[in-house]
Amino acid sequence: MTEGIFVRTVRLGVRSLLLHKLRSALTTLGVLFGVSSVVAMLAIGEGASAEAQEQIRRLGSQNVILRSVKPPEDAVSNQETRVISYGITRADLARVEATIPGLRRVVPLRELPEEVRNGDRVSRPRVIATIPAYLEATGRVLGSGRWISEVDEVRTTNVCVLGYEVARQLFPFANPLGERVKIGADYFTVVGTLLPRVRLDSDPAEAGSESTGEVFISLSTGQKWFGEMLVKQRAGSREMEEVQLHEMIIEVDRAEDVPFVAAACRTMLAREHDQRDYEVVVPLELLMRAEETKRIFNIVLGSIAGISLLVGGIGIMNVMLATVTERTREIGIRRALGAKRRHIVVQFLVECVVLSVGGGLLGIALGIAIPLGVEHWADMRTVVTIQAPLLAFGISAGIGVIFGLYPAWRAANMDPVEALRHE
Numbered sequence: 001m002t003e004g005i006f007v008r009t010v011r012l013g014v015r016s017l018l019l020h021k022l023r024s025a026l027t028t029l030g031v032l033f034g035v036s037s038v039v040a041m042l043a044i045g046e047g048a049s050a051e052a053q054e055q056i057r058r059l060g061s062q063n064v065i066l067r068s069v070k071p072p073e074d075a076v077s078n079q080e081t082r083v084i085s086y087g088i089t090r091a092d093l094a095r096v097e098a099t100i101p102g103l104r105r106v107v108p109l110r111e112l113p114e115e116v117r118n119g120d121r122v123s124r125p126r127v128i129a130t131i132p133a134y135l136e137a138t139g140r141v142l143g144s145g146r147w148i149s150e151v152d153e154v155r156t157t158n159v160c161v162l163g164y165e166v167a168r169q170l171f172p173f174a175n176p177l178g179e180r181v182k183i184g185a186d187y188f189t190v191v192g193t194l195l196p197r198v199r200l201d202s203d204p205a206e207a208g209s210e211s212t213g214e215v216f217i218s219l220s221t222g223q224k225w226f227g228e229m230l231v232k233q234r235a236g237s238r239e240m241e242e243v244q245l246h247e248m249i250i251e252v253d254r255a256e257d258v259p260f261v262a263a264a265c266r267t268m269l270a271r272e273h274d275q276r277d278y279e280v281v282v283p284l285e286l287l288m289r290a291e292e293t294k295r296i297f298n299i300v301l302g303s304i305a306g307i308s309l310l311v312g313g314i315g316i317m318n319v320m321l322a323t324v325t326e327r328t329r330e331i332g333i334r335r336a337l338g339a340k341r342r343h344i345v346v347q348f349l350v351e352c353v354v355l356s357v358g359g360g361l362l363g364i365a366l367g368i369a370i371p372l373g374v375e376h377w378a379d380m381r382t383v384v385t386i387q388a389p390l391l392a393f394g395i396s397a398g399i400g401v402i403f404g405l406y407p408a409w410r411a412a413n414m415d416p417v418e419a420l421r422h423e
Contacts, residue, residue: 013350016327024355027319030312031359031396032366037308038392039367039384042298044374047382049294062104062255063137064262065281066092066248066269070241085242086277092269093248100250100264102257107137107249108219112226114184116215118170125166125213127183129222137249143167145177145192153218158225160188164196165213181215186225188217258284306395313399316355320348320407328414335416344412352404353397360396364389 017024068087093108109130116123134140135147143164152159160183167176167190176190194214228242252261262282269278324331331344367389371382 010346010350013347014354016323016347017351017354023319027316028355028359028362030315031309031356031399032312032363034306034308034310034312035360035363035392035396036367036370037304038306038395039364039388040370040374041304042388043367043371043382043384044380045294045297046385046388047371047375047380049297050383051381061284062252062258063283064250064252064258064265065283066096066250066265067279067281068243068246069277069279071275071277083240083242086275087243088245088248088278090244092272093245095268095272096248096250096265099268100261102253102261104251104253105133105137107131107134107251108245109134109247109249110219110222110243111246112184112222114226115182116166116170117182118179121170123166123169123213125163125215127215127217127222129217129219129226131219134216134249137251141195143193143195144175145190147192148216148218153220156218156221156224158186158188158221159191159217161192161194161216162190163194163214163216166215167193169213183215183217184226255284258282309392309395309399312359312396313356313403316352316400317403317407319355320352320404321410323351324348324407324411327411331411331414332416332418335414341412345408348408348411349401349404352407353400356396356400356403357393360393363396364393367392 066088070084071086088108090108093106097103097106107130109128112127112129114127116125116127128134130148131153132148132150135142142161145161147161148159151157160181162170162176162181170176170181171179176193179190180187181190182188194216228244250261250265252258259282262280262285266280269280334344368384371384374380375382
């Protein structure tokens with residue numbers, strides 16, 4: 001019997017809303033746009049965060065990266081000699097390998113500001129001299145051919161591996177494997193190509209060009225042909241830089257030891273270097289910072305979108321209060337025919353919940369459509385998690401109950417006699 005009364009009350013509430021279709025539709029718009037903004041903003045924020053974290057993971061969560069940093073110009077401008085020596089040294093490499101425990105591998109590399117040519121096609125990528133372990137330490141993926149081998153390192157063989165962009169630029173219509181390219185003044189045989197990698201904002205600038213491509217040779221070959229002096233021509237002068245190693249990638253056995261290794265490297269470099277000509281990059285710290293930023297970003301976006309839902313709830317309360325006033329005589333007749341206060345409360349709560357839930361469902365659909373449109377038209381990654389629609393829908397239903405309580409309570413506590421006299 002109680003169930004039948006409840007069903008009739010629900011039907012009555014829905015029928016009352018359908019009598020004023022336009023007003024009901026306009027009332028749901030506040031909740032609709034609030035819910036859609038919650039879902040869409042969280043999806044866009046989640047996508048941006050996921051992209052940043054994925055890029056950081058590509059550096060290796062168990063890596064510690066030491067990089068050479070050129071001192072500020074004013075720090076060297078008063079020097080009489082134009083030879084500037086700075087950065088990570090081979091002595092630093094030896095100290096890291098000898099004194100820091102728990103390391104899987106240490107990969108040094110140098111960058112050479114050299115042109116790469118194939119006939120009349122010229123590229124200015126990052127020419128990187130490194131050791132065979134670089135591939136495993138960085139997670140780079142071969143596209144074709146092979147990587148630099150231990151034999152190449154021992155024999156200082158003139159072979160190279162082209163990055164994806166350089167291979168396309170120098171060999172747009174041919175397979176580069178087995179072909180020869182000119183790096184600086186020497187010729188190298190192409191033995192492999194790499195798949196593309198998204199360049200990170202923290203990556204060092206490439207040598208002399210806006211190109212994001214890379215060419216790899218063995219470290220011993222780079223030392224043999226190019227030495228350690230980098231010569232840069234300036235207006236009316238020549239500047240020579242001596243940099244033994246531009247970067248050192250330290251791969252740690254266990255992720256929990258990464259902070260210890262990073263701290264040990266910072267202490268060692270601070271003791272051995274007279275100037276701050278280095279930086280220590282810890283992808284794990286960057287990842288943790290990115291996750292914390294994501295959490296704060298989601299809270300801010302959720303709060304902004306929640307304000308829209310709050311405005312929608314206030315709109316529902318305002319409309320329902322006006323509805324109670326319009327239907328005062330109807331309430332008096334129902335009470336005179338035996339309806340109890342709880343029946344009146346349920347009737348008006350049903351109307352509020354139907355408005356908010358209906359707006360919430362439409363808002364979820366719009367909120368999922370907006371990220372899909374952003375991803376398609378703006379070429380920006382978005383991620384719609386199951387939590388965002390559930391959270392938005394739960395809030396919209398809660399708003400219907402919370403903001404409908406006062407109008408329902410006011411309607412239920414009307415004096416039946418005064419209500420019947422209302423015109």
